[in-house]
Amino acid sequence: MCALVAEDYRSHGCEWTRPGFRTLFWHRFGNWRMGVRSKLLRAPLSMIYRCGFRHCRNVYGIEIPYTVIIGRGVVIEHQGGIVVHGASIIGDGSIIRQNCTLGLRSLDRLNEAPIIGKRVNIGAGAVIMGRVTIGDDAAIGANAVVMSDVPAGALAVGVPAVVKSKS
Known part of the structure; x- marks a missing residue:
């Protein structure tokens, strides 16, 4: 976890106050705490994670659950209005x-979330829906609504x- 957090720190310009870095920190912490085998030890870590997750969601407007698979060097460029479904996958070096919303197209298919490749640039306001x-x-333009590969x-x-x- 420490190596990933250090990489996220460098990806965000070595500035620990950036909301994107802080959100990724809590995401990494949420993944790490699930590796603690003892439920007795994991319970207080889960409470700490939930406080951090809710702070990022409510204050920064960035909602990325711990179940999202996020690669190395991902950058969350600006705060506000970012929602990522828990079954999404985001590749290394993406921005x-x-x-931006990465979500479902239908509530009947809860695991059909977007899969983002490596070094993908997602523009402001983009919406990527379904198993895309x-x-x-690749680059996704600002305010684009992507519903196909x-x-x-x-x-x-x-x-x-x-x-x-x-081009």
């Missing part, structure tokens, strides 16, 4: 900006998102 795979090095290295813009080649 998420404010007001975003390829490595985006190939590696492509650009998705518009409502609904149209895939274009990145």
Whole structure:
């Protein structure tokens, strides 16, 4: 956990006060505490995690549960309005900006959340819904609504998102 937190710290410009870094810290802490085998020892850690998670959600507006799989060097660029479904996967080196939603398309399929590849750049206000795979090095434009797969290295813009080649 310490190595991942140190990497997150460097990814966020070595500034521990950034809300994105703090949210990722609590996410990493939530994952780490689940590795504590004794329920008696894990219970107080879970209470601490819940306080940290709720602080990030209520104060910073960033909701990333511990069940999300987040790669190394992910950057949460700006605070506010970021919601990530618990079954989502976010690849290494991706950037998420404010007001982004990674969520479900239907409440009938609770595990069909987005899969974000490595080094994906997600623009402000983007919405990625359902079991959508975003390829490595892709870019999602601001306010795009992505409901279908985006190939590696492509650009998705518009409502609904149209895939274009990145130039």
